[in-house]
Amino acid sequence: MTEEIIIAGFGGQGVLSMGKILAYSGIIQNQEVSWMPSYGPEMRGGTANVTVILSDQRISSPYLRVFDTAIILNQQSMDKFENEVKPGGILIYDPNGITHHPTRTDIAIYQIKGTELAQQMGNKKIFNMVVLGGYLKIKPIIKLENVVEGLKKSLSERYQNLIPLNKEAIIKGMEHVEKYEAVY
């Protein structure tokens, strides 16, 4: 199994930390992992993205042009990465702020209303965990208990009390992810 993922959105949306939690969870499942951020000035308010690879084998390139899965959190990222999903791959996105919805018919497209659901749960910051839950429902490559372990490892001491809330957000995402059919 090799899963090549791009997670892309605005800086501050928790894109890099979502990737980090995936990577930690992968390690707990004894997988090879790589986490490759795009860093630099573009991180400050602009787009942020991270390539995460989970694999049973040694990972060759940490930097990729096409992906098995794209998790898209804003319009700029949709414009950039919709075409970089491998045919037969998966695109998951939060429709919040998306004006041009994806149109490809050779990939499976899913919506997860992360922003809305996180607001309903009373904490906008867990938006990325709702989206992660949506992803893990579609691609159950990591067991929920291992994601929770990954969270423990990736959150610093003073945020450990937020783990139950994060877990709840992941479950919320799993329950609410929906197939999106492009309308023409």
Place this chain on the structure above:
Amino acid sequence: MSELKLMKGNEALAEAAIRAGVDAYFGYPITPQSEVIEYLMYEQPEKRTGMVVLQAESEIAAINMVYGAASTGKRVLTSSSSPGISLKLEGISYIAGAELPAVIVNVVRGGPGLGTIQPSQADYFQSVKGGGHGDYKLYVLAPASVQEMADFVEDAFDIAFKYRAPVLILSDGLIGQMMEKVTLKPQKERMSNQELIEKYGSWAVTGKTNRQRNIITSLDLQSEKMEARVHRLMAKYAQMEKEDLRFEKIACDDAEYLIVAYGSSARIAQKTVELAREKGIKVGLLRPITLFPFPKKQLFELADQVKGILSVELNAGQMIEDVQIATQFKVPVEHFGRTGGIIHTPEEILEALEQKFIK
């Protein structure tokens, strides 16, 4: 006990330095290398092992602190990124001239000038062709993974002390900033002066003793003596070529085309090899792990086997010159590489290979 962690390349290098029993680190922050000094400051290794960590007022100050501390026989580390390494080159030349062990890390960014903060491999010439003034070379290790960022710290110090010569770890913004799984070695104790002398001989300035004076200098105004020093350096470099060359061959046995790439480009090109073989194109990869010494003989031999060699580097074409020299123009050698901080994709490399040799 060894320990499995998820770390950035820069952090892994810093932690490995503490665990290897390094005595001192002197540095100055610069993107994309700053996590090295950040991590060391945060970890406070003076409490763990007694290791000194100091942020100097500039790169020039830092390298001269390295020069001074290395003169006392201690294991000393510094790190920077391209523009900062340019500033350190005077000191590096002095350290090479004074025959001192030291480890320098360059997490390369795009240049020339202040360039960009994104990954690049444009410091190949600077690393292997001197950089500073005078007849000297650096032993250059090029890590291609977070694990190697950690492992090469101890390897670098072993070489530095074996030869009493500066060693460069040539990384880049990609390897420094990415996170991977890394197995960290158990903590080693720092060596005492006595242990250092027993293992490496008495050459350092360690304070007044009953032995003869040890003098550390790169200055020799007597030409014959200076020439003898240069010959001594050259003998060390010849020995490095004989005993400490490192490289990795991937899928070379039946290869019809060869990619030569190091560090981050080698990782990316490894995927190119996979993609090419799926298409039925027999591509192999030679990854120099040391850039000096360079796998000249291996390339000379592979040149008889393959129809073309592609030198893949995140620069405008630097290592290609060494590939051409090594293969003595027996086979076409071409370059491919993005610059300015853009990273080439595995597919781009394959397209370049097909376009240059097959189509």
